[in-house]
Amino acid sequence: MNTLNSQAKTIDLSQFSSQQLKEALIRIENKKNEERETYKKLVAETIPKALLKLQKTSEMISNVKTETFQLFETILDLKNQVYGFKEKQMSHTFSNEKEEITIGYRINEGWDDTVTIGIEKVQNYISSLSTSKETASLVKIVFNLLKKDAKGNLKGSRVLELQKLTKEFNNEEFTDGVEIIASSFKPVRSSWFIEASLINENGTRTNIPLSMSSVDFLHGYAFNFFSQQNQHTNAA
Known part of the structure; x- marks a missing residue:
């Protein structure tokens, strides 16, 4: 019975001329390039x-996103009429026993360069306070409110808390610092989003995977409901 030799054969290059070796290398190089x-x-x-395919999908998502907002635009207007109240919220959730849909927009918090001046003013005043029992708790609260997030920014929601504390301290430098911080807050509305989920018999929600935030509405359509809502609120 013949057996195969598992060891690779050693090629004696001395059997080939330099021209043959050169041609072999050229063939290998040509094959690699090909x-x-x-x-x-x-x-x-x-x-x-x-x-x-991606472009067609993007257009389809844009169509569905626009149609979904259009469907609920009339409902939101009717909701305001029926309940006689204009809401300021950034999102609305609609649900029945088996389904739930949320539409709205998100806010990216931003600050201009004067925020650091306001922070320093507040910190200077707080640092000058004695560490008595009366002021220690307030000092701790202020420093916690001035803590920045992972991106190095203040949380916009903390500005209101700082403004409330101006009455507690009743100090011109502290109040001025807080006012500078508040005026430097420049929130920017980001993307419009849709979230949807199915609700089972136990009330557990299963999200429907969607990624519509980066897709814009169809050209010529603008969802102005929230803008009109804010205008009415400001006018009031």
Whole structure:
């Protein structure tokens, strides 16, 4: 019975002329270049195919997003009329026994460069206080409110708490610092979003995977309900 030799054969290069070896190296190099060119050609051919599908999907998501907001735009207007109250919230949730949909927008908190001046003024005053029992708790509260998040920013919700404390301290420097911080707050509305979920018999919600935040509405459509709502509120 014949057996295969598992060991690789050693090639004696001395059997080949220098020209033969050179030609062999050229063939290997050419094959490598051909394979690389084939790869690049495949990439170039695949990108348009994938991009066309992605573009169609993006257009479909944009259509669905626009239609969903249009569906609830009338409902929101009716809600205000029926209940006689204009809400200031950034989102609205609608649900029945089996389904739930939330539409709205998110806010990115931002600050201008004067916020650091306000913080320093507040910190200077707080640092000058004696550490008596009467002031120790307030000092601790202020320093906690001035703590920054992982991105190095203050939390916008803390400004209101600082403003409340101006009455407690009744100090011109502290009040001025808080006012500077408040006026430097520049929130920016980010993307409009839709969240949807199914509700089972036990009341457990299962989210429907959606990623519509980065997709804009159809050209020419603007969801102005919240803007009109804020205008009415400011006018009042």
